[in-house]
Amino acid sequence: MSQLSTMVIIKGAGDLATGVAYRLYKCGLDVIMTEISSPLVVRRKVAFAEAVYEGTVTVDGVKASLAQTIDKALEMFDDRIIPVLVDPEAEVVKTLYPQVVVDARMAKRNLGTTIDEAPLVIGLGPGFVAGLDVHAVIETCRGHRLGRVIYRGGAIDDTGKPGAVNGFTVERLLRAPVEGVVKPCRVIGDLVEKGDIVAFVEDIEVKAEIPGVIRGMIKDGVRVSQGTKIGDIDPRKDTECDTISDKALSVGGGVLEAVFSFLTSQI
Numbered sequence: 001m002s003q004l005s006t007m008v009i010i011k012g013a014g015d016l017a018t019g020v021a022y023r024l025y026k027c028g029l030d031v032i033m034t035e036i037s038s039p040l041v042v043r044r045k046v047a048f049a050e051a052v053y054e055g056t057v058t059v060d061g062v063k064a065s066l067a068q069t070i071d072k073a074l075e076m077f078d079d080r081i082i083p084v085l086v087d088p089e090a091e092v093v094k095t096l097y098p099q100v101v102v103d104a105r106m107a108k109r110n111l112g113t114t115i116d117e118a119p120l121v122i123g124l125g126p127g128f129v130a131g132l133d134v135h136a137v138i139e140t141c142r143g144h145r146l147g148r149v150i151y152r153g154g155a156i157d158d159t160g161k162p163g164a165v166n167g168f169t170v171e172r173l174l175r176a177p178v179e180g181v182v183k184p185c186r187v188i189g190d191l192v193e194k195g196d197i198v199a200f201v202e203d204i205e206v207k208a209e210i211p212g213v214i215r216g217m218i219k220d221g222v223r224v225s226q227g228t229k230i231g232d233i234d235p236r237k238d239t240e241c242d243t244i245s246d247k248a249l250s251v252g253g254g255v256l257e258a259v260f261s262f263l264t265s266q267i
Contacts, residue, residue, distance in 0.1 A: 006030065006263065007098040011090045011113070013049035013064075014041045015216075016124060016140065017104035019248025021048060021082055022062055023256045030077045032098075033064070034087040040224065042216030042231050045188055045242045051084040053219055060244050070095060093117050100259055103128070106140070108158040120262045122255055126158045135262075138254040140247075147250035149258045166235040171209040174217075174231035176201045176224045183220060184231070189241050190214045192233065199230060206230065213239050 006029050010017050013033040021031045039049035048064035050057045056065040064082040067073035070092055073083035085092055089112075093101055101118040105111060109127040115134055123133070125140035130150050137150040142163035145156065161169045176182065180202035192198060192208045199206040199217070201224065212235040224230060234241075244252075 006100070006259075007032070007096065008100040008102060008259065009034065009090065009093050009096065009098045009118075010102045010104050011093075012103070012105035013039070013047060013051070013084050014104070014106065015043040015047045015245065016106055016248050016251050017102075018046060018048045018059055019244050019250075019252040020102055020104055020124075020255045021064075021252075022060060022244055023249065023252035024259065025062055025080075025082060027256060027260075029259070031082050032067075032073050032092060032096075033082060033084045034090045034092060035084055036088045037086050038219075038222055040218060040222065040228060042218050042229060043188075043241075043245075044216070044219065046244050046248070048082060048084055050219075052086060056081075100262070102255055103134070120259065122258055124251060124255075126155045129154050136258045138251055138258070140251055142247060146247065147254040149254050149261075162232075168210050168235050172212075172232050172234065173229055174198060174206055174208075174233065176226055176228045176230050177204045177206065178202060179224065179226045180204075181221060181223050182218050182230050184217045186214050186217065188214050188217050191237065198233075201230070208233055210235055213237055213241065215239060215241050 008031050010033045013035045035049050041047040041049040044050045051064045051066045067083035076083040100120045102122045103113040104124045121134045122136045128134045128137045130137045139145045139148045139155045141156040184199040186198040193211045196208045197205050212233040215234040217231040
């Protein structure tokens, strides 16, 4: 463990969780991330969840690796590698009782996180109430309040629509038309036109509803339920697909503020 020895466990390792981990790592904190056995992340080039599939990934110069055990995860701290544990229920929290827990699973509802899991418990986005089930909530809705730390109440309610980009909202999302295995036929970074076939779920086509860049695409061969988000398209053709987004860094900054406000209050 590093000399600073403040441990943060982040539930989830998707793109927003990765932005949080990146910010905390850069400030010298020890971070462990948890994931499910078949992550459904679509922005795979900027998500440490990809380590579950690839073993090791690097995002914006920071390395994360799959850890088979908690002991192996702790050993990675000395090498400045972020460990990712396949631990769907985040049982590692009970084992290690870290100083900070961040629920970054973005389920839009609380999946069981409680305020007594750590001295500081933080929830990202809607589904959490600061002062009730977490100590602080970080706003994840695009706009003026993005990244703000909330110590009383919750984040803006889930609208069911992603934030508008160049006027497009739900049209940007690619969803599974049926339950089954996803077979992408386009990769992240590809330019597409409206109507292009970008993936199949079983033998059903998934077509682009707008022109733009494939910014996210789920891992080939993953089984999903009907309606699951399997990718997204960014209408901005100059978008960057392999660096952490402005939104993820803003949310990460909010978590960083909450963590260091807590740590300084303990001095």
